[in-house]
Amino acid sequence: MTTTESPILELRGVSKRFGAVQALQGVDLALRPGEVVALVGDNGAGKSTLIKGIAGIHPFDEGETSFDGRPVAIHGPHDAADLGIEIVYQDLALADNLDVVENMYLGRERTNRFGLLSEEAMERDAADTMSGLAVTTLSSVRQKVAGLSGGQRQTVAVGKAVMWNSRVVILDEPTAALGVAQTRQVLDLVNRLGNQGLAVLLVSHNLHDVFEVADRIVVLRLGQLVGDLDASQVNQQQVVEAITAGTLTSVPGMATHATGPGAKRGDDAAEPSADAAESGGAAASTDPTGPTDTDGDRADGETTP
Secondary structure, three states: OOOOOOOOEEEEEEEEEEOOEEEEEEEEEEEOOOOEEEEEOOOOOOHHHHHHHHHOOOOOOEEEEEEOOEEOOOOOHHHHHHHOEEEEOOOOOOOOOOEHHHHHOOOOOOEOOOOOEOHHHHHHHHHHHHHHOOOOOOOOOOOEHHHOOHHHHHHHHHHHHHOOOOOEEEEEOOOOOOOHHHHHHHHHHHHHHHHOOOEEEEEOOOHHHHHHHOOEEEEEEOOEEEEEEEHHHOOHHHHHHHHHHOOOOOOOOEOOOOOOOOOOOOOOOEOOOHHHHHOOOOOOOOOOOOOEOOOOOEOOOOOOO
């Protein structure tokens, strides 16, 4: 559902660079309670970098992050978890040899005053969490994860994320490699998360799934925000156009002001490639008599015979 409430999580002008690669540039994002926001874009658009920046795995180089209206600094996954931000990655991070309860409490096990595991309390809370999400496909929370279907595994991963007083849940390609029935289960679960007042960010390549559940669609292209669209006001063709041809504020790899002998005539110069940067920005000459300029002339002004 579309909401006018203040954002729980808000990013303003965030950027991230890896060496010579500008992975994100000036991206804005707002996640509100009860709203499902889809994050879409082609491969290399910056989707994974954005969610890893939110998670603190790759902290942003620039920009501001606010949570509940106050500035915060997220330097690692523990900082994100302390705020109530949980991320379900595409690989789900589940242990096949453990049951549902053990997976949901993995690394956060509850113990009694004697230091022993509180098995009954953990089982009860895990069952309550799955019941609260209206998950009916699990016969027991003591089932081994190895015996679960793809859709059931996804529900366990989501249940694990929301049972820790989460307020923001980020789902990375939750329906990838799932069948029709399992995809339906996961999409219904995403809707229930929004209905329970959580802010949900859904990363997906599947536009059919996106239009099934999303209230807003945020489009990235080459690390830049090119669209923040009301899902009810656009169609798939318009979203595809934004993904493939959305307007960029600047062209990655192109310098703003090119000067010097390396600049292209009549145009901005491209930034040096990674290989050129490693070799000092210029290719070594194979001619022992000295380097040549861009026109093939000697540096001292004499032309090659």
